Amino acid sequence: MSELVTETDTESVVTESMSTKAQAPLWREYYEITKPRVVALLVLTALVGMCMAMPGAIPWQIMVPSIAGIWLLSSASAAINHIVDQQIDAKMARTSHRPLPNGRITTSKAIVFTAMLSLIGFTMLYVWVNPLTAWLTLSGLVGYSVIYTMYLKRATPQNITIGGLAGAIPPLLGWTSVTNEIHPHALLLVLLVFTWTPPHFWALAIHRRDDYAKVNIPMLPVTHGINFTKTQILLYTVLLFIVGLIPYLVEMSNWLYLIGAVTLNLIFLAYAWKLKFNAEKDTAMQTFRFSIIHLMVLFVVLLADHYLLPINP
């Protein structure tokens, strides 16, 4: 059964309804180029990383500038992605409605907006949090908007496995905000998001294969085919299942996390299995949507486990 996008699929309906946003207030257009929903989940992983770094409540004097700074720099990197990719975005059905291809925001205004976000975000982190977190967050911005967007995305089908490091870094940023050091447990949280990213993105890329082929972006389903990509998704969900056990095995988290992680990873595996062996028209998009719920719930469970069942040293 074909996984490819059709005229009538739900995404096209979303795209159509987005085009009616032409009269949206200007601030909404600027907000949109910051990829607000992606950044909200990134910030949640940073917040959980921060809370996991120490027992008890996080001082607000650290929490507020840290979350704000990570939010601003992540938003800036998303806006750079919109600026750099505007030509290819204009040609893809999923992205053609975006403010830059549509001319609702000019490139020069987007650059000024991005520069402001970056400057304020970096300064907040450097002055009110610590230089280590400021530089690490800036490396996330460079990783996503320069290394991934300007180079990897157009160069190799492994673009997102390598570029995924930038999106996986926020739990470490949260952690270093409160401790000013890079702890192995923080790197374990990074590894969780890093392993989650390929099945998250490739599920969408299967659904949008023709879009990417049209603009010559070498996403895995374009270069290696849909079947191969489904196998990779399945293998990564197996890997994610194993990585998901480690926080419990190293006594970073307790049984509540273990139950949550095993349940979520089994559901993710079931989606990947169905996608590989018994796919229907919408299975790829359903897998993509579930991936977002998966990561969100996984990090909420980590947090609940941390506060409800503290591990005594």
Ligand code: HEM
């Ligand atoms: C290299 C890594 C990644 C790639 C290539 C990728 C790719 C994508 C793409 C293409 C979309 C669809 C966006 C749209 O339709 O506007 C998307 C959606 C999303 N991604 Fe990712 N993603 C990556 C990493 C992440 C990470 C690390 C997170 C969070 C921790 C994340 C969270 C989300 C969320 C929440 C959405 C839904 C956004 C919405 O509904 O508008 N992604 N991702």
Ligand SMILES: CC(C)=CCC/C(C)=C/CC/C(C)=C/COP(=O)(O)OP(=O)(O)O
């Ligand atoms: C500072 C810091 C921690 C930065 C975070 C980086 C960040 C915003 C990662 C999100 C990853 C993402 C949405 C990739 C999709 O880009 P795409 O160009 O493949 O997708 P698109 O076609 O929807 O634009």
